[in-house]
Each structure stands twice: as C-alpha cells, then as structure tokens.
C-alpha cells in the first residue's frame with residue numbers, strides 16, 4: 470500500500486527524468502539499506518559515489534543534528550564557522566589555495582569553466598576561450614556542462630550548445646596535441662571516467678596532460694566529482710597519479726549525502742574571481758559544510774583510505790576470478806572502490822536480478838556493471854556480492 474502510493478505519486482507528479490527500479494528505500498545503515506517491505510539490500514551503488522562512509526554514519530548524523538539546532542542558513546553575505554573550517558581542511562589537504570562552494574557537481578564544473586575563461590582573459594589572452602574535454606566524459610547536466618560532456622546522447626534536443634568546446638578521445642596524448650591551438654585555454658578531464666564506463670588513465674597519461682598544459686601555458690582541470698573523497702584510496706585521485714591540476718572540482722562524496730559542490734584552485738588562478746564574479750545562495754551552507762567537515766575528518770582519521778585500498782584490491786581480484794570463469798565478461802577495470810565490469814551484453818537485467826537477490830549495483834554505458842560501495846565495506850560484504858554474481862552468471 471505504502472509502496473504503491475509512493476511509486477504512484479512519484480510517477481504521476483515527478484518529471485520522469487529517471488527510470489527508477491521498483492523499490493522504495495526507507496532506511497539505511499552502513500553498507501545496507503531496507504525497502505518499505507523490510508527487505509534488506511547490500512548497497513554497492515552507495516548513492517552513486519555519495520555515501521562514502523555508508524548510510525547514516527554517526528559522525529555525520531551528529532554533525533547535521535548539532536548544526537541544524539544552531540543555525541541552518543544565513544547566505545554568503547556573512548561569515549559562518551563551519552564553512553571557514555571546511556575551507557581550511559580542504560586547502561590544507563590539497564594542492565589548492567582557495568575554494569568556491571556550490572551545491573552540485575555540475576555547478577562546480579560551471580565554476581571551473583567560468584574561472585578558466587576569466588583567468589585566461591585577465592592574462593590578456595582575449596580570444597582564447599576553448600576548452601578541450603574527452604569523449605565519453607561526464608561533467609553534469611547544465612548547458613555548459615552537457616556541452617563539456619563528450620557524449621552526443623546528452624546533447625540531443627538541447628542544441629544550440631555553448632560555443633568553445635572540443636572533444637578528443639580519452640587516453641590519447643597525440644589527439645590532445647593536435648587539438649590544441651591558439652584559442653585553447655584549458656583541458657578538462659576526469660582522472661578516471663565514471664559514467665563513461667570506469668575508464669582508467671593509461672600510465673603517464675595524466676602526467677602527459679600536465680606537461681602539455683605547462684608547455685602551452687593552459688590550465689589543467691580535474692573533475693573529481695566522482696573519484697574524489699577517498700574513492701581511489703587517496704583523499705583526492707590526483708595524489709595517486711603524481712599530478713597536480715590547476716583547478717579541481719568536487720561534489721558527490723564531499724558531504725556524506727547532503728548536496729554540496731566545490732571548486733578548488735591554485736592562488737594565481739583563483740584570484741581572477743572577485744566579489745561579483747560568481748556566487749551561490751546556498752553554496753557552503755552551514756549544515757552541509759558541517760556535514761562535509763565530519764565526512765572528511767572521518768575519512769582521514771579512521772583508516773578509511775586503507776580500507777578502501779585493501780578491500781578494493783580484494784574485490785578487484787575476486788571480480789577478475791569471475792572474468793576467468795565467464796567468457797562473456799570482457800574486462801574488469803578500476804582503482805580503489807570504483808570498479809567496472811564490462812559485459813558482452815546489456816547489464817540491465819543483471820542489475821534487476823541482483824536487486825531481487827538483495828544486492829544493489831549500477832550499470833553504465835549499457836554494458837558496464839559499476840560498483841561504488843561505501844569505503845567502509847568489508848571483505849565479507851564483497852564475498853556476498855561475488856557469490857550473488859557467480860550464482861547469476863552460472864545460469865547464463
């Protein structure tokens with residue numbers, strides 16, 4: 470009854486921009502969620518790389534409770550404590566010197582695109598607005614960020630797109646060299662492509678991009694919206710590749726489940742923003758920044774990164790064993806706890822059957838099963854997912 474009501478209301482009154490799976494989730498704890506019938510699921514979607522500390526982590530719950538009793542919102546016309554403390558924590562733990570707060574990944578990328586263009590103009594390069602992005606990338610759903618997204622399916626029906634974007638294949642240094650001309654101001658890239666199918670950078674690719682940007686005097690922007698915040702085993706993915714960008718964007722996992730976005734940049738670049746350049750009413754709101762503070766402090770102090778590396782390697786090994794058993798598994802790719810398993814056929818039915826068997830997983834690019842479990846996941850929980858997959862695959 471309850472379940473039908475929720476599904477009917479949603480289908481009737483909410484714009485159908487998602488094709489949802491037919492369960493109503495009512496409760497979560499750690500790596501588990503429960504539906505309205507009380508059925509339990511192991512959650513290997515993790516709110517799409519948002520719930521990096523699992524569901525309802527006590528530190529996050531406490532921070533939100535405490536802050537919402539004190540102050541929920543005042544706008545950025547005034548200083549607030551949690552925002553200042555979060556900025557300090559982010560800057561002290563990254564390459565960057567300053568941060569701009571907003572509310573989503575798309576907004577963070579919008580800010581990065583605006584900053585890159587403004588900085589370049591202020592350096593006297595008046596006609597240099599072009600940004601190179603990758604095919605199969607994903608940067609968000611606003612007009613600028615669908616344009617930045619190098620996938621036609623996200624453009625269709627929304628033309629004209631924003632001028633000034635060029636696409637090249639991911640992992641192709643020569644294509645970048647060819648695409649750069651005197652109008653180029655920046656390269657925008659995900660260190661690992663998430664929505665595009667969990668595509669990892671080949672050795673020295675990101676270092677190569679850094680070198681090219683330095684040689685041409687253009688900016689390197691890393692979109693770490695999906696892979697930041699511990700997902701790859703370091704707080705930020707760039708640390709694991711020995712490359713520092715000029716600008717980095719964050720969102721998904723940053724505040725443990727409440728909406729936030731952030732754009733970080735090094736000093737010389739970020740100084741192109743001055744009062745009036747850019748803004749966000751909710752950006753850096755006290756409740757979300759208090760939640761983000763609790764999230765990052767917990768990631769840094771509780772062995773979360775170590776767990777991500779250890780369980781990530783274990784999971785990868787187990788999935789690779791499945792690949793040896795089942796020839797229809799084309800490839801297993803990933804780092805830390807973002808792992809993709811590419812199949813030779815559409816993965817939609819696998820996702821549904823996993824759900825029936827009490828495991829939530831996701832599929833991207835049609836054929837790539839994507840695993841984004843909370844970073845607190847255990848080997849025992851991985852074993853359970855492997856058993857379910859093995860059992861299902863053996864019936865194909």
Ligand SMILES: *Cc1c(COP(=O)(O)O)cnc(C)c1O
Pocket residue numbers: 572573574575576578607608609610659663664692693694695720721
């Ligand atoms: C999810 C995602 C975005 C968009 O974030 P929203 O919060 O949905 O706007 C941008 N970039 C990457 C890499 C993402 O995974």
